[in-house]
Amino acid sequence: MDRPSTAPIAANAAYAPPGQREGRLQSWLGLSNERRFATLLTGPAQYLLFFIIVFPLLTVVYISLTSWSPTTGGGTMWWDAYKFWDWGRNYVEVFSAADFWRAVGRTFLIVGVAVPLEFLIGLGMAFLFLEEFPGKRVFHSIVLIPMMIVPAVAGYMFFMVFQTLGPINAALSAIVGSRVEIRWLTDPTLANLAIIAADVWQWTPLMFLILLSGLVGMPEDQMRAATILGASFWQKFRYLMLPMLKPVIIIALVIRFMEAFKIFDAVMLMTQGGPARATETISVFMYREGFQNVRWSYTAAAALVILVLVTIIASYALKPIQSPGENQ
Amino acid sequence: MNQTRLWQWVVRYVLVVLVTLVSLFPTYWMVSMSFKPKIEWTTASGTVYWVPRNPTLENYENILTEYRGKVFRAAQTSGIPAMRSSLIVAIGGTLLALVVGTLAAYGISRYHRSSGDFPWYMALGRLILMVLILLPITLAWSLLGLISHWYGILSLTIVGFFVDGLVGRFLGLIYRKGPVGNLAFSILQLRMFPPIAIMIPVMIMWSSFRLVDTSYGLILIYGIVTFPFVVWLMKSFFDEVPRELDEAAIVDGSSTWGAFFKVVLPLVKGGLASTALFVFILNWSDFLVALLLTNRDWPTIPVYLNKLVTADTGQQYGPKAALGVIAAIPPVVFGIMIQRYLVRGLTFGAIKK
Numbered sequence: 198m199d200r201p202s203t204a205p206i207a208a209n210a211a212y213a214p215p216g217q218r219e220g221r222l223q224s225w226l227g228l229s230n231e232r233r234f235a236t237l238l239t240g241p242a243q244y245l246l247f248f249i250i251v252f253p254l255l256t257v258v259y260i261s262l263t264s265w266s267p268t269t270g271g272g273t274m275w276w277d278a279y280k281f282w283d284w285g286r287n288y289v290e291v292f293s294a295a296d297f298w299r300a301v302g303r304t305f306l307i308v309g310v311a312v313p314l315e316f317l318i319g320l321g322m323a324f325l326f327l328e329e330f331p332g333k334r335v336f337h338s339i340v341l342i343p344m345m346i347v348p349a350v351a352g353y354m355f356f357m358v359f360q361t362l363g364p365i366n367a368a369l370s371a372i373v374g375s376r377v378e379i380r381w382l383t384d385p386t387l388a389n390l391a392i393i394a395a396d397v398w399q400w401t402p403l404m405f406l407i408l409l410s411g412l413v414g415m416p417e418d419q420m421r422a423a424t425i426l427g428a429s430f431w432q433k434f435r436y437l438m439l440p441m442l443k444p445v446i447i448i449a450l451v452i453r454f455m456e457a458f459k460i461f462d463a464v465m466l467m468t469q470g471g472p473a474r475a476t477e478t479i480s481v482f483m484y485r486e487g488f489q490n491v492r493w494s495y496t497a498a499a500a501l502v503i504l505v506l507v508t509i510i511a512s513y514a515l516k517p518i519q520s521p522g523e524n525q
Numbered sequence: 526m527n528q529t530r531l532w533q534w535v536v537r538y539v540l541v542v543l544v545t546l547v548s549l550f551p552t553y554w555m556v557s558m559s560f561k562p563k564i565e566w567t568t569a570s571g572t573v574y575w576v577p578r579n580p581t582l583e584n585y586e587n588i589l590t591e592y593r594g595k596v597f598r599a600a601q602t603s604g605i606p607a608m609r610s611s612l613i614v615a616i617g618g619t620l621l622a623l624v625v626g627t628l629a630a631y632g633i634s635r636y637h638r639s640s641g642d643f644p645w646y647m648a649l650g651r652l653i654l655m656v657l658i659l660l661p662i663t664l665a666w667s668l669l670g671l672i673s674h675w676y677g678i679l680s681l682t683i684v685g686f687f688v689d690g691l692v693g694r695f696l697g698l699i700y701r702k703g704p705v706g707n708l709a710f711s712i713l714q715l716r717m718f719p720p721i722a723i724m725i726p727v728m729i730m731w732s733s734f735r736l737v738d739t740s741y742g743l744i745l746i747y748g749i750v751t752f753p754f755v756v757w758l759m760k761s762f763f764d765e766v767p768r769e770l771d772e773a774a775i776v777d778g779s780s781t782w783g784a785f786f787k788v789v790l791p792l793v794k795g796g797l798a799s800t801a802l803f804v805f806i807l808n809w810s811d812f813l814v815a816l817l818l819t820n821r822d823w824p825t826i827p828v829y830l831n832k833l834v835t836a837d838t839g840q841q842y843g844p845k846a847a848l849g850v851i852a853a854i855p856p857v858v859f860g861i862m863i864q865r866y867l868v869r870g871l872t873f874g875a876i877k878k
Contacts, residue, residue: 234636238632238636239629239632239636241628241629244686245625245749245752247682247689248749250685251659251685251686251689252726253730254652254656255659255681255685256725257725258656260725325540326541330537330538338861338864340544341860341864342549342552343552344867345857345860345861346552346856347812347827347849348812349810349827349830349852350555350830350852350853353845354551354554357554357558358554360567362568363567364554364575368573398547398548398551403868406868407872407876448875448876449872459719461721462813465831483719483721487721496725503722507719508652
């Protein structure tokens, strides 16, 4: 918004001489018409945001410092949790819990494998769909369907597909020639692969759409010039497209990273975090500890650790999203 | 030359068809499963049924009717209540998010100037300072016996609202690059946080408001969870409307509200409609929140799908697939309708094509 302030209502609202247009009380309160209007507009959103941040944050901090949970302490309500004050033993437990760090590590692993895969496949698909060909619109629509499927339903689809008596094994049997019975969802490694496959299947279309929109916006003159000068496809890609696509690529990766980090639905429907916690991600870990084992204070401590982690990551990662919007 | 082009053409088509098949297969499998009689559900009989051999509507009948001894399911109800609650809750949440988000988006688009470009220790410092200041207040509230009531929680939130403003200004004095804290940016940051992490306090709040397992409760939380998308999407639409238009309307004697409702809003009608559909898809798709905040009265489709238990017969692939098909239809239809805006929505308006 660095345009010169020819805009009297917007940019100069705060600098309008006091008492010129509004009543005295209003100007004393600093409430010019425009500022009051702006406050009214953003007020509800701001209030809702605080409603969902302030109280939860305070409660989480409070509970995390005690050993209270709804099932312990004979019906003590949460505001009396100070009776179970234990000076942050939960944090010691979180930091020394192998389970928790394994879940964190696994989440990063799933994100770290799935997101680059989605990126590469999406980029390939974007090149496929760059030029016109008959039937392009229909194929384009079909290819986008996975990202519109309800994630829980997508999880269930992959649950069916990866059954030991399901179609994947049947197809493999047909190829190999003998009966294949791979236990996809009960083997620790394969179950993680199945989850990655589900995530890649569902979210590659988003990558594809973002990258395609970037490629379509590419200036054609330069491409043509490079072709005439005899540049190979690889050279064009490396020295022309990649630098120009960079902002779009960063946005695509950041968005996917953000969302993949929270992965829950597909895991719950496919493996429920099993076998023996081998597919537990951060969200599933917190679900199990908080709502199956009902250890609220411990979960609260884990949630705060994640909050700090995410705040640090987000302030770096979200910058590229912030800037294009601001520069319009 | 001609031959290489032919080759290119063939390779492209083969790849496109391959990609299409892969992206279609799991969906196809679920749809075909929903029409298969029980014997065809698995390969246990020795053959794999790529297409249903004896297509039947039994699975849909199972899911749409009351328990009649065929399938043992959650609470032995049909899937209809789950569909009804999904529909009501998703529409309600969408409306709430739209109203709140559109107003905020217009405010941010026209009046906000801070960039939100500050280092992580400022963001963290803001949170920590806020907690340090508010914890004693919380304690005071609980000593006064306010905290166990809904008005205690509401008033505490209002206090927090002002404290945060002060903290932002105070940190701004130290940081010297304008106030630390930016609504649009905080909204975005919130999106990154796994929702399960705040579900414990949300459950506490919702139970003190008596909102657990009600439609209002779900509508409220869905509105809160999805209004960030509305803010970012609608901001990107409002940014495209030149400011000079609202200014002209105001110069012509219209009020600020009038300029918003009569001049700007009609111009972004299309954007508003696609935002609504987009947010509806998000709300319809939620699983986690509904899983924790509902139990008997208002389970949504994904929760019901997860609960649909099997007793004597093992996995009920058919009925569950039928339910999955029903759940998948609205978002796919709406999604194809708003294809053009999907990217914009999911990238928070950062990419506009």
